[in-house]
Amino acid sequence: MDVLVTLPDGELRENVLPPEQRRRLERLGNVTYNETSEQLTRTELSDRLRGVDVCVTGWGTRTLDETVLADAEDLSLVAHVGGSVAVIGSHALYDEGVIVCSANEVxxxxxxxxxxxxxxxxxxxxxxxxxxxxxxxxxxxxxxxxxxxxxxxxxxxxxxxxxxxxxxxxxxxxxxxxxxxxxxxxxxxxxxxxxxxxxxxxxxxxxxxxxxxxxxxxxxxxxxxxxxxxxxxxxxxxxxxxxxxxxxxxxxxxxxxxxxxxxxxxxxxxxxxxxxxxxxxxxxxFPHVAGAPSRSRLAETVISEIERFVEDEPLRHEIPRERFELMTDDHVES
Structure with a gap:
């Protein structure tokens, strides 16, 4: 299984994806990280998604729309370490049958x-x-x-x-x-x-x-x-x-x-x-910190979901289309 982690290299990724969770993820397959300090552009994200089975997204990840997904023929699961998936999700993503999950409930x-x-x-x-x-x-x-x-x-x-x-x-x-x-x-x-x-x-x-x-x-x-x-x-x-x-x-x-x-x-x-x-x-x-103490649980939640996905077990944090449509639509500029 090929996994892409879109979170840029830096403090945020270190906080939400600590070493023990990275090791869990890496045991599941070949993991590629965004090793730059910036979010992947739409073109970069589209290129990186070729051959990827699972994409781990976070705050600032570009919307996975029809253009970005053009060559993502193998993509089966998007696991978002944040709450709302309205920013990274799209109708095209659901139309392709990709399963979307997040740490929203946590x-x-x-x-x-x-x-x-x-x-x-x-x-x-x-x-x-x-x-x-x-x-x-x-x-x-x-x-x-x-x-x-x-x-x-x-x-x-x-x-x-x-x-x-x-x-x-x-x-x-x-x-x-x-x-x-x-x-x-x-x-x-x-x-x-x-x-x-x-x-x-x-x-x-x-x-x-x-x-x-x-x-x-x-x-x-x-x-x-x-x-x-x-x-x-x-x-x-x-x-x-x-x-x-x-x-x-x-x-x-x-x-x-x-x-x-x-x-x-x-x-x-x-x-x-x-x-x-x-x-x-x-x-x-307050500086937008209401959910900050959850940071240690976010990756744990979504990686557990990926493990269940790999074992063909029911997911616990899937976001169906109808729920996605009601989530906060705080767009990120591309």
């Missing part, structure tokens, strides 16, 4: 853990209380901290991360209001949760967490008008995709001190040094 647990951290950070005013205490003050934390217990939490979208977050929220006895047009009510069985409209989620939830996929339809899903429907004092948490929210309109709301936000994603990443978000005390900022 990463989702860690992202959900990050979101829970962000919610508690915002409610407890962790960033400001820490900064003021370090500066020699003794702030009034009694009147500036809130609890998550028995609160209403709004979900803009559900997805795998949202489902995992519902599990993590269970000990807090929260009531969840969920907006997701692709989810049936039965998906919420066993939770104190109900499906409702986006307007209801925004207007009735003191905590709102975004979990929608980024598609052409959801770009700026939370525009100025919808952000204006958030209740006064609401906490908005976004660890999904920055372009789900009109960032300029969000800055306006934050500058008016009407709402608070904890953000892990932005319209432009890295966040520009002169972004007004950096100056706002009611915005807690």
């Amino acid at each position: 990463m989702a647990k860690y992202v959900a853990e990050g979101v829970l951290t962000y919610v508690l950070t915002g409610l407890r005013d962790v960033a400001n209380l820490t900064a003021e205490t370090r500066a020699g003050e003794w702030p009034d934390g009694w009147n500036r901290t809130e609890t998550l217990f028995d609160r209403t939490v709004g979900f803009v979208g559900l997805g795998t991360v949202g489902r995992d977050l519902l599990d993590l929220l269970d000990p807090f006895d929260v009531t969840a209001l969920v907006y997701d047009p692709y989810v049936e009510e039965s998906a919420l069985d066993g939770y104190d949760a109900r499906l409702t409209s986006l307007d209801t989620v925004l207007s009735e939830s003191p905590v709102v967490s975004i979990h929608a996929s980024l598609t052409p339809e959801t770009h700026y899903l939370l525009d100025a008008e919808r952000l204006g429907r958030l209740r006064d004092g609401a906490l908005l948490v976004n660890a999904a995709r920055g372009r789900l929210v009109d960032q300029s309109a969000l800055v306006d709301e934050l500058e008016a001190e009407r709402i608070r936000a904890v953000l892990d994603v932005y319209e432009e990443e890295p966040l520009p040094a002169d972004s007004p978000l950096r100056t706002l005390e009611n915005a807690v900022l």
Whole structure:
């Protein structure tokens, strides 16, 4: 079996594909690595895919579209070490009968853990209380901290991360209001949760967490008008995709001190040094790290999938076409 690993040589590959996982992979066949420090261009990727049976992809890999797949006649499996496969996948890939799998479900647990951290950070005013205490003050934390217990939490979208977050929220006895047009009510069985409209989620939830996929339809899903429907004092948490929210309109709301936000994603990443978000005390900022602790599990997950594929065993993390079509579509420039 011939395997191509598209991740460039460097720190990212060392983190997500450590030596022990590389050895596991190399026991399965002839492995070729991208030994450059850059992502393969579309032409390079097309050339490298000739004769390859399994392609291991990662963040930044070019979309495996009809042109890139032109000579990939032997390709049978794409194993993605990230979560969403919307960037690397294509209808052409599925049309060719290639099986696609990823570490999406594994990463989702860690992202959900990050979101829970962000919610508690915002409610407890962790960033400001820490900064003021370090500066020699003794702030009034009694009147500036809130609890998550028995609160209403709004979900803009559900997805795998949202489902995992519902599990993590269970000990807090929260009531969840969920907006997701692709989810049936039965998906919420066993939770104190109900499906409702986006307007209801925004207007009735003191905590709102975004979990929608980024598609052409959801770009700026939370525009100025919808952000204006958030209740006064609401906490908005976004660890999904920055372009789900009109960032300029969000800055306006934050500058008016009407709402608070904890953000892990932005319209432009890295966040520009002169972004007004950096100056706002009611915005807690993280550098897109909600899923970072999953890094040690990503390659382990997809290599286990490759091993099952080789042994003709059922895969546990396959992404079927219909699921691919609903995943975040954050395109990489070619």
